[in-house]
Amino acid sequence: MSESSPSRLVVRIRGVKKSFGANRVLDGVDLDVRKGEVVVVIGPSGSGKTTLLRCINLLETYDEGSIQVDGVEVGFRDGGGAVRHRRSDRELSHIRADIGMVFQLFNLFPHLTARKNVMLGLRKVRGLSAAEAKRTAEQWLVRVGLGDKLDSLPSQLSGGQQQRVGIARAVAMDPKVLLLDEITSALDPELVGEVLTVVQELAQDGMTMIVVTHEMSFARDVGTRIVFMDGARIQVEGTPREVLARTDHERLRAFLARIELKLH
Amino acid sequence: MLYAIRSLPFLWQGLFVTLEVSALVVFFSLIAGVILGVGIVYGPWWLYWPIRIYSDFLRGIPLLVLIFFLYYALPFVSINLTNIAAVVLALAAFETAHIIEVVRGAIQSIPRGQNEAAKTIGLTFGKRLLYVIAPQAVRRFLPPWINAVVDTVKGSALVSLVGIVDLTLAIQQVIGRTYIPMPLYILGAVMYFVINYSLSSASRALEARFAYIRE
């Protein structure tokens, strides 16, 4: 990744606020994500990190502020101005096609084989022909190590295998940014490695990612930037080395201590 | 006992009427139930309440009451249906209410994550329904729907109470002539059993086959 030329700003988040009823979940969040970055978001549950992620591809709406992906405002039709109109389903379809997401609970389509799971978006959203979609899907499934499971149904796959299909499904769409929502939290410990390896390889190939996770070793080794969220705001931001070495921030230290305790 | 055998053709006719009534009811209630069921899930709020009230009302009264009411009351408001039409209407209205609930359950039991994943790869509402929701909803719908068909066949026995010669009334009439109730009741029970047991076995088999659709 070149340091000299400024990388394109892929995701631009400014002043985002969101409440669920009386509960303020996001309280003024600013974040920039540049091309090729791997931004890891950590923090205690309830800190708003998953909600922030889900606002980026508008699985959740945000009340105030701005989220732009590649210059396009995600939630509203007109960027500024007094009255903002929320985007229609059609518009969101276009926007979401360029944002990939991998879920904690996989959310694979159970009635489709691994291959068909990956092909669905390629055919019905990208408009590829059956042959092209099949080729692309198979390439990606081989890439994530599931070349022998193309015709398997999700119910026939282990958790780690299902998650890798989920990754293939998201990445095959050639997204501008990949959102990873605690993708290993629901996996048995011995299956976590195979999934994180795939993600690491994608990162090395230059995929822009925003990763919500508890896997601190991943954050340290693969992340280019760590963001610590707590109480609906970003509290600390910086390179992994910087953030993990911060001794002055109390809540960060307490959080890291709890996490490390669980790991060892 | 010889009488029982000789009355078999008569019983077959009754069975045919039972199957005919059941088939008509299943046909109409399936169409109406699916349309209204989808309407209650995806439709605007002003569709929700009428359908909901209809469904709750018809499931809250006994089938027999509904049959008697329609059978006796319709002529009074100048709607003159044939006997069969009246009972088919009553049964179909009743079953539709149940099928609305089956459809609703089938759709709403699909985990939210499915719709979210479908949004995530950029599918629009119509395509989400067609490629992700409907395939799963149909698989969840079929086993309980077959159970509803079994209920329809059982419910059809009530038409015997308003003079329609279905299998149950045929049995009654043969008993009236031969005075050997028990063997005939057993025979009738077996005939109903064969039909319904095949259906419920199919339902169980489908449920097992589609288990992969539920996590």
Added chain:
Amino acid sequence: MTYHLNFDFVWRHFDKLGWGLVLSLELALVSILIGMAIGLSLALAYTGGGRLVRGIVAGYVEFIRNVPLLLLVYLVFYGVPSVGGFAYEATASFVITLAVYAGATMVEVFRAGLAAVPGGLIDAGKAIGLTGWQRLICVRLPTMFRIVLPSLSNAYISLFKDTSLASVIAVPELTYGAQWINTNSFRVIEVWAVTAPMYLVTGYGLLFLLQRLERRFVVH
């Protein structure tokens, strides 16, 4: 032909409906209690028994659940006495029929309920030295009852509606009362306009009461 609504006859003979409703509730109650006894014993037999026992129980359940209740009512009321050589009252006959019918549903309810008792609880019982019987009485049954309460409520309300079939053998429950008023006055719309809501309101009332009862006991 215009029809003028006139509820007089219905109100004058409302006692047939009112007491009929009470009888319906009673019939359903007695049937479900007997049905629960049948269902629980058979469910325990099924869970603990060998292939033969399981086959017999399954046969009973499948038979009852696939044959129309109306036919069962006739079979018990007209058929059985002809074989057994005795006669019984319509009400008793109906209760037996409905109890046997309820029993079939209850077998499945209790079987599923027993299976749903968390294995960990049973292990805990073993660990403190309880015998099989003690585990059944002190751990498994109490837990099972809390799990099946919602199913029991639904079954009771369902049976309440099924009592309408007692009218065909002249048991004076609610539907019979309505039919009596119907055939003696031809006030068709009025009588059903009163009777149907009686079933509806009672059903919802039961649902409400039973749900409040559940809230105190159900394991979530």
